[in-house]
Amino acid sequence: MAILVVGSVAFDAVETPSGRRDRCLGGAATYFALAASYFTPVRVIAVVGEDFGADEEVVFSRRAIDTRGIEHVSGKSFFWSGSYMKNLNEAQTLNTELNVFQSFSPKIPAEYEDTEYLFLANIDPVLQADVRRRMPNVKMVCGDTMNYWIRDHVENLSRVLRNLDALLINDGEAKMLAHESNLVVAARKILAMGPKALVVKHGEYGATSFFGDHAFPGEESRTPFRAPALPLAEVVDPTGAGDSFAGGFFGYIASQPRFAPVVFRRAMFYGGVMGSFAVERFGTERLQQLDRKEIEDRFALFRQLSHLD
Amino acid sequence: MAILVVGSVAFDAVETPSGRRDRCLGGAATYFALAASYFTPVRVIAVVGEDFGADEEVVFSRRAIDTRGIEHVSGKSFFWSGSYMKNLNEAQTLNTELNVFQSFSPKIPAEYEDTEYLFLANIDPVLQADVRRRMPNVKMVCGDTMNYWIRDHVENLSRVLRNLDALLINDGEAKMLAHESNLVVAARKILAMGPKALVVKHGEYGATSFFGDHAFPGEESRTPFRAPALPLAEVVDPTGAGDSFAGGFFGYIASQPRFAPVVFRRAMFYGGVMGSFAVERFGTERLQQLDRKEIEDRFALFRQLSHLD
Numbered sequence: 001m002a003i004l005v006v007g008s009v010a011f012d013a014v015e016t017p018s019g020r021r022d023r024c025l026g027g028a029a030t031y032f033a034l035a036a037s038y039f040t041p042v043r044v045i046a047v048v049g050e051d052f053g054a055d056e057e058v059v060f061s062r063r064a065i066d067t068r069g070i071e072h073v074s075g076k077s078f079f080w081s082g083s084y085m086k087n088l089n090e091a092q093t094l095n096t097e098l099n100v101f102q103s104f105s106p107k108i109p110a111e112y113e114d115t116e117y118l119f120l121a122n123i124d125p126v127l128q129a130d131v132r133r134r135m136p137n138v139k140m141v142c143g144d145t146m147n148y149w150i151r152d153h154v155e156n157l158s159r160v161l162r163n164l165d166a167l168l169i170n171d172g173e174a175k176m177l178a179h180e181s182n183l184v185v186a187a188r189k190i191l192a193m194g195p196k197a198l199v200v201k202h203g204e205y206g207a208t209s210f211f212g213d214h215a216f217p218g219e220e221s222r223t224p225f226r227a228p229a230l231p232l233a234e235v236v237d238p239t240g241a242g243d244s245f246a247g248g249f250f251g252y253i254a255s256q257p258r259f260a261p262v263v264f265r266r267a268m269f270y271g272g273v274m275g276s277f278a279v280e281r282f283g284t285e286r287l288q289q290l291d292r293k294e295i296e297d298r299f300a301l302f303r304q305l306s307h308l309d
Numbered sequence: 310m311a312i313l314v315v316g317s318v319a320f321d322a323v324e325t326p327s328g329r330r331d332r333c334l335g336g337a338a339t340y341f342a343l344a345a346s347y348f349t350p351v352r353v354i355a356v357v358g359e360d361f362g363a364d365e366e367v368v369f370s371r372r373a374i375d376t377r378g379i380e381h382v383s384g385k386s387f388f389w390s391g392s393y394m395k396n397l398n399e400a401q402t403l404n405t406e407l408n409v410f411q412s413f414s415p416k417i418p419a420e421y422e423d424t425e426y427l428f429l430a431n432i433d434p435v436l437q438a439d440v441r442r443r444m445p446n447v448k449m450v451c452g453d454t455m456n457y458w459i460r461d462h463v464e465n466l467s468r469v470l471r472n473l474d475a476l477l478i479n480d481g482e483a484k485m486l487a488h489e490s491n492l493v494v495a496a497r498k499i500l501a502m503g504p505k506a507l508v509v510k511h512g513e514y515g516a517t518s519f520f521g522d523h524a525f526p527g528e529e530s531r532t533p534f535r536a537p538a539l540p541l542a543e544v545v546d547p548t549g550a551g552d553s554f555a556g557g558f559f560g561y562i563a564s565q566p567r568f569a570p571v572v573f574r575r576a577m578f579y580g581g582v583m584g585s586f587a588v589e590r591f592g593t594e595r596l597q598q599l600d601r602k603e604i605e606d607r608f609a610l611f612r613q614l615s616h617l618d
Contacts, residue, residue, distance in 0.1 A: 181397075183513070184541060226614050228535040262618055
């Protein structure tokens, strides 16, 4: 089934120990959409400026991603520049220019209204809640956020959390949101805020999911699940790894006829798989040119990497 | 088959967010021996002072651990005190008194000479190499070390590494030993120093093993393996987690008739299992009172935590 992502489509400039790019297509919605597109049809709601042209459009259209929800306005697209020279695990933001994103007011095309799977990428929680409210027929909603919204907009964020099927954040964000340094206790506190499941991304150490009482209809499966990450000899550009994880994770779920614990666990693996591809090249280069066999081969490698037999 | 550990038997004082203990039996060899004792007969080579009495001896004898190699000399046992108040993942050493350990010169009882499995716990690499040389019939040797020996005694350490079947260290130690921040590249460099396998412990994120060309006789299995750690709501006392991991890991291997990749992978899980028990209570309290069923139940939980089906 189709999946709808609302989030940023942007231009990034990055420098990493492997090199630099002054302008590559980026943004959470872009990474998410590309990663999810290998599993299920994808629709995007975003806003871009006049600098977003045919070269960028084709990145989406080659993957058959529906871009009718990408609004084009006058001005420049969201621009972010960051450096991983000091720490490959955490971007140092050098510059953020919101540009057209500053007045982003998500518009939902009529053709999108039947979408059953909704991903709220990391944007203002007021917008996340607004989109969620205007999509009353969605079957499953997952979301992301970041330290800025957790620290300064937690009330707005809490309204989003109440209605999430799964929240996907990293260790530091989870601990900040729960005001708690132990991850298991933090997870319990976050699940009490509303999400039925919590996926905590650990970067090179993989990800762990925690489940509330109602995570799976009719099933009592509350054992956490830990998915590995691929040990990589070179991380070329970590940008978008988390969004690619989310795209693989939720894209796989949306592609399945039934939601169950085993689907969730496999989705965690596909999340790790897509994250591992994303960081192998700059920007979305690698995510643009995958095929399903490469993905399945790497899924098999993830299994080999973590399974006893 | 019996396993021999050479290392420290000590008294520890620790403070953690869960409380404090002014004097509990500790030392790498103690944690290792207790953890391994649930899998295979264990022999210990260490030195203790007059403060090591019947109360301490019984901790070993109740687990049928052979203590004929624990030398008793006049003076006080090795004493370490540390605090985890600032960071549960890394001890802050408050005080180290080497005492009788300062002049430790390992003596190998004649009854130990047939031992086939040797664990060189974290002690001076000169002593590690010496014990290794005097045990020419061992079938498999694993070892540990720490930042102090890596930084200031790397030449002596390199002589130990050349003859190891597996080196067990943590992330920081691996990166320091290889002068390399990427773990995969660091692992390659360390394997080039001699060990056939490298087990890197990630604390709450589990452990990853890397394999050289000759890790398994007759098998070409070089895919890394990642074992989970148990997400715990309370870590009472992290002291000895790594040594307990090593004890579960190597104890399981020594208990098996044949060494093969699947044995190594299961050993990684048993390592995680014993580490998870160790940190649930202060000192060795939890490791003293386990039974095999609890261990197997937790092994099953580790599988559930990380396996797709």
